[in-house]
Amino acid sequence: MDFRTEFRPVTIQPQQIEERSFQIIDEEMGEHPFTEQQYPIVQRVIHASADFELGKSLLFHPHAISAGIQAIREGKKVVADVQMVQVGVNKARIEKYGGSVHVYISDPDVIEEAKRLNTTRAIVAMRKAVKEADGGIFAIGNAPTALLELIRLIKEGEARPGLVIGLPVGFVSAAESKEELAKLDVPFITNIGRKGGSTVTVAALNALSILAERG
Secondary structure, three states: OOOOOOOOOOOOOHHHHHHHHHHHHHHHHOOOOOOOOOHHHHHHHHHHHOOHHHHHOEEEOOOHHHHHHHHHHOOOOEEEOOHHHHHHOOHHHHHOOOOOEEEOOOOHHHHHHHHHHOOOHHHHHHHHHHHHOOOOEEEEOOOHHHHHHHHHHHHOOOOOOOEEEEOOOOOOOHHHHHHHHOOOOOOEEEEOOOOOOHHHHHHHHHHHHHHHHHO
16 A cells, blocks of 8 residues: 555545535434434534544433524624633624623632632532523533533523533433433523533534524
8 A cells, every 4th residue: 555645635625525415424323213403403512523423412402592593683792611621612693692702710709709609610610600691591511510500590490591402421420410401491591411522512502503593
């Protein structure tokens, strides 16, 4: 085998690359149980992760897509658990409707309160967020403790999110937090198991904002 042969990509046009990627995803997915509204979210998650197992493990509350679109169009706040999610979100599509993307985990008051209570900043950040983002979208891709705290606040009537995108990754409490989210009667997008992460959380949220734009 001659390893000196120069590699030549099939295409170098970004739009063509994306279109071909989605064709491959459709071909490899084949038949699936997702609705016409849910499938674009699944596509984007797979596109971001190249992980079909992860895509197929997604779970949707029956009103998740409509609730997410409504929240975006009404200009509700988007709360991210970490800066990685905030940075990846297409803010132009959120801001088009008057919305904004927030992350509280590095706020000085959150850091100070977490030290005082000897707890995680992710937990304290959720307590602050629910007071400032009623009816908003909570996008959690990194911290299972943030999702568990949000679930607690929902159960106690202190939080009323429009949609929870709960896709934290990890070995400690990640799968369990998503199991608990799936039991709630609030709009959610989550998945089964340990897989997840900021990248796929961003993908799901960006897919929603595209759907909101399309009308």
